[in-house]
Each structure stands twice: as C-alpha cells, then as structure tokens.
Amino acid sequence: MKRIFGALKAYPFALFCLAVFALLVVLALLAPWITPQNPYDNAAVDFFDASLPPGTEAGTGEFIYLLGTDALGRDLYSAILYGLRITLLVAGSASLIALCVGVLAGLVAAYAGGWADTIIMRLVDIKLGFPTILVALTVMAVVGTGLGNLIFALAFAQWPYYARTTRSAALVEVSQEYIEAARSLELPPWRILMRHLLPNSISPILVVLTLQLAHAVAIEASLSFLGLGTSIEEPSLGLLIANGSREILSGHTWQLIWPGVALVLLIFSVNVFGDRFRRVLNPKEA
C-alpha cells in the first residue's frame, strides 16, 4: 500500500482528482449544515421563488440563491448537494453490494474450480454480454422505481465485473505454494478464501471499485434522467439534470449547467484517479 501511494505521488493530477472527489463527498455529507434550505421539505420551499437566476435574494430575505432556483422554487445549490448525497448513497451502496457479491463469487470460482467455476463464470459471461445500462433498465422496469430498487438494479448489473477481476487475480494466487500449504494445514475453506486468497488479490479489485463507482454514478444519473430512478420529491443529480433540460428553452440555463457541472466533476475525478490507480498497480498496461 505504501508503495502504491508512493507511486501515485508522481501523478499530482490524480491526487488532485482524489482530493476533488473527497471534497464532493464531504460536501454531500455536510449538506444539511452548509445549505440554507432543505429542498425536500415542502414547507421550506417557496414555490413563488421558482426559476430565479443565480444571485437572487430569497423571497423571505433570509439568504441568497447562489446558483438560482429550479422550476419548483428549490434552492439549486441546496438541491445539488442533497442530490449529490442521493447519488453517492445509491452509487456507493450499489458498488459495495456488487463488490461483496462479485468478490465472493470470484473467490469461490477461482478456489473451487470445476462446476462452481463454470456456473459462476457462465452467469458472468451472460451478464457481460449485455450493456450495463440495459440490464439496469430492465431490472428497474420489473421491480419498479425507488431508492432500494435502484441500488438493487445497479448492484445486479455490476457484480460480474468484480467477479471476473477477482477470479483472475485469485487464480494466480491459487496456484501458489502458500495456498497449498494452507490446504495442507487443513485450514477451513472460508479462512483460506478470506485470509489467504482475498488480501493478496485485493489491489485489482480496488481498481475495479473506483472505475465501477464512476460508472454507477453515470448509470444512476441516466436512469433518473429517464425517470426510472429517484422520485421527483428527492431528486438525485440525474433527475436535477433531467428537470433542468426541460427548462433550457425557457432560458433557465443554470438549472441544467450547475447540476451538470457537479455530475461531471464527480465522474471525472473518480475516473481519472481510478485510471491512474490501475496503471500504478499494473505498470505493464501503461
């Protein structure tokens, strides 16, 4: 780990992106304390302030709409930070679930081999044969909208990436003598998986995590944009963008631009960092 961080130091832009991502996460976490308005609280939102340009003072005179308001009169700055929260919550928990399922499947496939390997990897192949967005769309169409379903759909669409990477990393380790030694010592299989196989296969999995996190954000945004994601009362970034795009002809450009900027920053920072991370871990690909 020290080595990896040392190698990353040589790429200040990647570290800058990591910092941007961290800043976005912190902003999202602190949203209730650093925003003037709770955009989900109908009592706090003044419908008469709809579609005000940035810099306008709120009708109540208590604060200024830094980035303007949306068509429902919500403070855009507050809505973006709250939307960021939702987006990160959805993408983050979906990625974590996909990670756990995928890593476990990959480890079992690599260690057990035989028919377990065949079944797991065939499932992975089938899934990877379809575009992720299509799978997520289909799942959403079947189970319906809602936060929980959205997370489920994303995790369902993404676990195979983790499984595939984990399996190939673990296969290299399985043939090592220390795994044979562990078997010879009659250690229980779960222990061999978790204590011997997993820690030594972890770095490529972390790379997949960063890249898939960015991907999850993008898919969540797409689904929300298409109206299959979060509800209008509690919009994620994607839904804010969708709403904003409808206002573009009315000249309310800020309603599209600022949520867009936030989304691009988020995806871009995670992607750039993940890509550099991958190349640091696997210099051959660079």
Add this chain to the structure above:
Amino acid sequence: MTAPVLELNDLSRVFARRDGWLDRMLNRAGLGKPPERLVAVDGVSLSLRDGEMLGVVGESGCGKSTLGRMAAQLLPASGGEVRFRGRAISDLPRSEARDARRNIQMVFQNPYASLNPSLSVGDAIMEAPLTHGLVRRREIPDRLASLLSKVGLSPEMADRFPHELSGGQRQRVGIARALAVSPEVIIFDEAVAALDVSVQAQILNLLADLKEQGGFSSIFISHDLNVVRFISDRIAILYLGRLVELADRDTVFARPHHPYTRALLSEVPVLGAARRRFTPLKGELPSPLSPPPGCHFHPRCPFAQEICRRESPRLREVQEAGGTTHLSACHFDLPQPSPEAGPTPPPHPKEDSHDT
C-alpha cells in the same frame, strides 16, 4: 508389528487433457485428436518407517513431486491409496481423515511463493494450531518462541513479514509452520533446491538436527543425489513415474542394482574429483506423454536386451548380503562395476538403435 506411519499403495496419477465440448464431440465422431494422457506416477508403493527420512530421487518429469503431493493429500490419486497408520485415508470418516491430513505436512520448494505475503511470520506459523485448537491463545508466545528457536530463528522474527526475510529465513519459517501442527509425517519437496550453497547447508544441517530430535518421519524429495545422500536413511529412485530402486542409503551408493541408478551415480558431480572425461548416458529423457514400452529405461540402457523392450520388469527383491530390503526393477542381475572403470561393457553388445 505396528503398521508403518505412512504407506503409499500402488499409487498412480494420470493427468488427462481436459477437452472442451467441441473436442469431446469430435472425439465421439472419431475426428478429434486422441486425448493426451500423462502417467505422472505409475503404481508406486512405498512405506515410511517411524522416524526415518526416505529420500525420493529422480529427474524432472519422473513424478516425484506429484507423488509427494498425493502423499500429502493435496492431489487426489488416480489409483491406489495412501494409508496413514495402517488405514486408508480415503476410507476414514470425515473428522479422522482431517486429522490424518493434518498429520501429513509439506515443506515447499520456492521460499518466495510458499509464504502468504500478507501474514506476519508469527501469524503464518500459529494460524493452523490455533484454528485446530492445538494451542490456547495465551500459550501462543511461548509456543511460537520455541518453534522459532527450533528452526534457528530469533523470537523477534515473529513480527516480520515475508518480504523482509532472506530465502533461507523463509524456508525456516516454512519448516516451523509445518512443525507447528505437530505432524507425524513431513514431506520436503525440493526444500533446498532454490537456495544458495551456503544457505542450503544451513537448512540441511537444521533438517539433520530436527531428524535427530525425532517426532516425525519424512519423505525428502530431491533431484540432487548429493543432498539426498546427506540427509536420507533410505533412498527410492524414480524414473518416468515408476519406482526403479529402493534400498538403504549406503546400499544404493555402494551396490546400486538398477542400471539407471548406476548411471545417475556415475554422473552426479562430485566435489574434488579431478578433471575427468564425462561418460554420459546416451539419449534424452523420453517424454512422459509417450514413455517407451517395456522397461522405460531401455532406450538409454547400455545393457538392454530384447525382453526389456517387451516386458516392464517387476520390482523385485534382489540378492542382498546385509539382510535389509533392496528392491530393484531390472530383469537382470548385472555384475557390479569396479569403482574406477566406469560402466561395465554390456554382456551382449547390441546394435545401437538410435536411428528409429
């Protein structure tokens, strides 16, 4: 008499190429390539006596590592059985089989691959005894210290990680890890082959000491006759998956019976020998994928007769003055070569059959 601690009974291992479904279909239609079969170990029987170190010698591809892995239950046998204290491990109830397998440990060749890079020395050694309830948690420091000192490492080593250790130190950790579960049998698979001469000497001395202290029987697998001669009590010689000779160490070196053993002995480099002409065995090692018929050694054997091409010789007890068992798989009782003259000329010179 009690049963030997470990018996390998007619043990075989066949590796077959795993065909894809297309190959299988083609095969069924008689269109595909015939499936390749590699007989890595071909009906080897050995029994390990209490407290002894049995050397298993052979060149690459002779199946010695496969044999070791089958004995350690890391690889299933295609035929035959492994008996621990007189009972076939495959027939034992689950928990007893586990116990038997725990009692057969292995020390590996590559000190850089045989330790989990993410476990400290202490964790690597104590993990198994803890999992199996062989030690209590509070006994760990003492037990660990005694194991480390047994393999010649200082107690501070417990907190080190493999990448901080030299090859010799790693090998010592590997030995301590095997000893930690108090096994009755330890299989050393080329355990000193990857080490520098001076480090190899340290590890061999350590093994000699451990053997002296007793507590386990062992199989020492190696390609290096000099090393096996130093450490083993009895020596088994394998050629292309078959056992060709088995006898006490001194018998093997003083009165080798099988022509292959003799060739091996005459060609092993000996320190201090004056500059000499090498009088090598002719011919290459045949591929284990298509071993020669009859006696596997006949194409290279200076004494081969017609029968050697047809019939594979049975392992039989050969004339022995000392009274200890001396087994050899040769059709003939060839006269012992005089120590200086090198291989004796064949009794019936035969035409060279190289141009086949």
Add this chain to the structure above:
Amino acid sequence: MLKVDNLVTSLHPGSRDQVDIVRSVSFSLEPGQILGVVGESGSGKSMMAYSLIDLLDRKIAITGGSIVFNGEDLSAAKQARMRELRGNRIAMIFQDPMVALNPVLTIGEQMIEAIQAHRRMSRRDAEAHAIKTLARVGIPSPESRMSAYAHEFSGGMRQRVVIAIAFLNEPDLIIADEATTALDVTIQSQILAEIQGLAEETGAAILWITHDLSLLSGFADAVMVMYAGQVIEIAPADRLFGAPRHPYTAALMRAVPVAGRTRLENLEGVPPSLADLPPGCAFAPRCPRAQPRCSQNVPPFEGDTTLGWRCFFPLEETP
C-alpha cells in the same frame, strides 16, 4: 587471448547512488581453456560476464579497468563493433535456451542466418555447416531437425541447439551463464562432455558461470571464486579443490554435501549488500578466521591472474 584487468562495473554510475557491483576483477583466458566462475547469488558473477560483452542494463556501466580481447580493448569498443563480435568471435549460452531461440523460425533458418550474418557463405554451404555443427553437439538426425522449431525439442536438446549456434562461427570465447542449471544430471553431463570436447577441438576459451562448485570440479581447468563483486580466489581447478587458500572457498566446499559427511559447514549469515559493504574484507563478518584487522582494511589481492587470493590470513598450503 582475453585479459581482464581491474574491471569495475557500477549501477547508477556517476550519481549519488552509485553502487559498484563488479569490483576490480582481473583474470585471463587462454585458447581451449575452461575457466569456471563460481559464486552465490549477488556475487556479481553474471554482471561480470555481461560487462565483457556489453550486454548490460542501461543503468549499469563499466566504470573502470580494461578488457583486452585478441589485442583489442573492448571496454572502449563501439556498440557496432560489439555487435560484430557477439555471435561471431564471442558467443553466449544462457540458462534458458528459449531466450536465444526464436520461436517462429526453424532451427535451420536461425543457424543459417547466424552464419551468413558474419561470414560470406552460400546458403547451401551454410546449411551443410549448420548440419555438421548440429551433429557435433550430439543431435540425432540433424538434417531433419533443421526444419524443426524450438518448441519441438526437449529441454536438453534445445540447450544443445543453442550450443551448436554458439559454436557455429568457431568463436574464440564462449560465455555460459548457468547453462546446465535447468537440466537433469544425466543430460547435464552429456552437455559438459560436448563442451569439453568442443573446447579442445576448436580451441574456444570458455567462461563457465555457475553456482555449483561440484560441477566445476570435474569440468573446469581453472576456477575463479567471486564474493560481493570481487574475485576472492583464483586457481587451477585441482589446486583450488585440493587446497583452497581463501576461507570462503574452503567454507563453501565444506558446505557441499559429499559422501561420508554428517555435518555441513554452517556459514552463518548472508552475503553483504553491495550498497552497504562492511569497511574491511567483505567476508569478514561471516569468516571463522577473521581478526580485528579484517574488518578494518580491505585485503589486497595476492598473486597473479592465474593463482591468487584476497585474504590477510589465508589457509596454509597443504602439501
């Protein structure tokens, strides 16, 4: 024919992190002579050999001494000249024959190419010469093997092909780095026999690098022992094995298992890191004969390039 004088090779030359990995190595080689170079890993034996033929990594360079080959100073030679010499006057044999063989060309094509690169010879003559050389290293039915690919040979046969290629242009010097380490004993002694015969026949000098002391004892004419980048002893083989003068050589010999030995020399510790050498003799920390002086001053090399050692307190010469 080959005279190496005070050769120094360094990692990161000229920078603050400069580490000398070959330290003041001197020796000479005569036609037909087999010089064995023995040492443990990190002794600099391979780096020394690669220095001779300029096959060094970019971070490593010769920083001192001279290499005179047939009257020509190689340490000053241009790369183009070195390329000309390699494969023609000087040949290499590595541990892994696949390094030297091209997997997509037949053995015959590679051999003919190797001949024609250095000699004006018709294709037919080159082919005949290649077949003759293959036969000479003991490859059965060489005519038909010319059209085979490297992967169609067994390990031992492959190494024989490499040796045949090395001898193709009847070089003056052959450098073999652990050339038989990966082979089995019976195959190894076949190869050693071929090499001995070829050296005698063609007059090629052979620098045979190995970690295996026993192998050299029946094979080499002279042996050079390296430790921490230095030659610590050099002597005719019978003399070195009969009466080693340097304590390291003696310890190494006592560490090899031989008949009747029940205890091996316990040479404690490991060779020093070249980046962090002890102030005096590099072997002093492990030496059973070390005196205070040994850890203060570096012992000079006593003797000449055929017989000498680097020790303040050498072992007595036993008659």
